[in-house]
Amino acid sequence: MNEEVINETVINETVNACVLQEDTGFAYTLSLVSGKYKMVILYSLTGATPVVRFNELKRRLGKISFRTLSLTLKELESDGLIIRNEYPQIPPKVEYSLSARGQSLIPVLDMMCEWGTVHSNDPL
Amino acid sequence: MNEEVINETVINETVNACVLQEDTGFAYTLSLVSGKYKMVILYSLTGATPVVRFNELKRRLGKISFRTLSLTLKELESDGLIIRNEYPQIPPKVEYSLSARGQSLIPVLDMMCEWGTVHSNDPL
DNA sequence: CAGTATCCCGTATGATACTG
DNA sequence: CAGTATCATACGGGATACTG
Numbered sequence: 001m002n003e004e005v006i007n008e009t010v011i012n013e014t015v016n017a018c019v020l021q022e023d024t025g026f027a028y029t030l031s032l033v034s035g036k037y038k039m040v041i042l043y044s045l046t047g048a049t050p051v052v053r054f055n056e057l058k059r060r061l062g063k064i065s066f067r068t069l070s071l072t073l074k075e076l077e078s079d080g081l082i083i084r085n086e087y088p089q090i091p092p093k094v095e096y097s098l099s100a101r102g103q104s105l106i107p108v109l110d111m112m113c114e115w116g117t118v119h120s121n122d123p124l
Numbered sequence: 125m126n127e128e129v130i131n132e133t134v135i136n137e138t139v140n141a142c143v144l145q146e147d148t149g150f151a152y153t154l155s156l157v158s159g160k161y162k163m164v165i166l167y168s169l170t171g172a173t174p175v176v177r178f179n180e181l182k183r184r185l186g187k188i189s190f191r192t193l194s195l196t197l198k199e200l201e202s203d204g205l206i207i208r209n210e211y212p213q214i215p216p217k218v219e220y221s222l223s224a225r226g227q228s229l230i231p232v233l234d235m236m237c238e239w240g241t242v243h244s245n246d247p248l
Numbered sequence: 249c250a251g252t253a254t255c256c257c258g259t260a261t262g263a264t265a266c267t268g
Numbered sequence: 269c270a271g272t273a274t275c276a277t278a279c280g281g282g283a284t285a286c287t288g
């Protein structure tokens with residue numbers, strides 16, 4: 001058994017341990033991005049206009065309800081993934097954007113998007 | 125505006141389009157891995173023992189119910205992500221493993237695990 | 249062993265109306 | 269504009285018992 005194989009084994013065991021134990025990075029990430037709209041919201045805060053107001057966000061997301069959008073944004077904010085910036089004016093203006101932590105998650109979402117694009121026409 | 129900036133703009137617009145349209149790679153990937161256990165099941169089919177029997181899988185996943193495991197495995201199979209191999213014998217023996225398509229998804233899950241490990245102690 | 253059948257339930261989400 | 273309050277619901281998932 002050479003060193004490369006040993007390394008692969010170590011990596012695989014680490015990966016496996018990462019799944020099987022409860023408090024792992026994998027479970028942690030899942031706890032932050034689980035939910036019908038969380039990843040989509042994060043992803044919609046990237047691109048050309050990364051600072052978005054509440055109603056604009058709602059428009060972008062299609063048929064999400066006020067309630068769900070509101071709750072989800074609060075969770076994302078309390079998890080430190082997005083930043084809520086409120087302008088004290090009337091009518092109110094609130095802008096949402098990714099935090100540095102949230103931005104660090106984007107490459108993962110990019111990879112998911114990429115995978116789907118490549119594999120959406122796979123024969124089953 | 126130099127070429128690099130142009131490239132970034134193009135990339136960002138592509139990413140954004142990927143989110144906003146309905147039938148995108150991102151939505152496609154999400155449709156395959158959404159569910160409480162799908163990603164965990166896929167991930168538990170990696171590592172040192174990538175071929176796993178039904179009850180062993182159940183043990184690994186902790187408190188998933190028979191019903192949910194059964195349903196989820198069927199979905200993963202019909203989505204071409206896992207392979208179900210049934211041995212016609214008594215008592216029955218069925219082994220589950222990742223398909224090539226399923227394996228191609230593992231780097232994405234690795235990245236999620238990695239992100240969680242790195243960021244689980246971020247200050248909020 | 250590897251499931252299925254049946255029943256049950258909580259929670260995530262939706263719809264709508266209202267408010268500062 | 270940016271939400272909240274209230275009510276309603278659907279679906280994912282759980283528990284248990286049963287079967288080929």
